[in-house]
Amino acid sequence: MNFGNINSITSNNKNLQSKYNEVSLFKFLEQMTSLKIKIKLIIVIFHCMILNLSIAQNLGNEKMVKLSFLGGEWIGISKTYENGKLIKEIPVFERINYDLDSSILVLQLNSEALLLHTIIYFDETDNTYYYYPFSKHGVRPAPAVFKNGQLVVQSSEIKRFIFAKTEQGFREYGEVFENGRWIKYFQDDFINTN
Numbered sequence: 623m624n625f626g627n628i629n630s631i632t633s634n635n636k637n638l639q640s641k642y643n644e645v646s647l648f649k650f651l652e653q654m655t656s657l658k659i660k661i662k663l664i665i666v667i668f669h670c671m672i673l674n675l676s677i678a679q680n681l682g683n684e685k686m687v688k689l690s691f692l693g694g695e696w697i698g699i700s701k702t703y704e705n706g707k708l709i710k711e712i713p714v715f716e717r718i719n720y721d722l723d724s725s726i727l728v729l730q731l732n733s734e735a736l737l738l739h740t741i742i743y744f745d746e747t748d749n750t751y752y753y754y755p756f757s758k759h760g761v762r763p764a765p766a767v768f769k770n771g772q773l774v775v776q777s778s779e780i781k782r783f784i785f786a787k788t789e790q791g792f793r794e795y796g797e798v799f800e801n802g803r804w805i806k807y808f809q810d811d812f813i814n815t816n
Contacts, residue, residue, distance in 0.1 A: 683724050685744035685751070688768050691787040692718045692727065696812035698791070700733055703807050714810055742766070742773075751775075753783075790814075 695717050702710040714733040721728050729740040741754040751766035753775040766775040773785040780799040785792060788811070795809040 694814040698812035700810045
């Protein structure tokens, strides 16, 4: 038996094993570096997502602040019109406050003619306010815009509600589109009880 060959083979195996260990260590370090980079990239992406969410929430809150004139506990008179003539007046009470970190406005209206629980919120994805009036008959959501210091809710193609600040509080009135013009069919005038 030739022990020289065995020593040579053993020596070659040790050299190969050493080179393999060096390559494995290099690959391991490379993978670790790659893993560190991936982790850092994930952290950066996560921070960007949080920042975008924060910016979106700030935009929504900024839009909702425009409706702050509605907040409070209100008493008033609700007037109903028919053919432009006042036909009925009844007392009305409304409580309006922000909820969910000021991302929504909750309106609770009570009168002998109507009980209404309404949610208003601003959707950042389509840059639109939404008005959700809940009654015992259901809900009919409607888009709204804030312009000229008023919230205008377009409940249908021919009906709209307008919320506007007044000297003593705020006014909500409804209009119907007939014969090429908007005609008032109700008006609620509110004074803050606080």
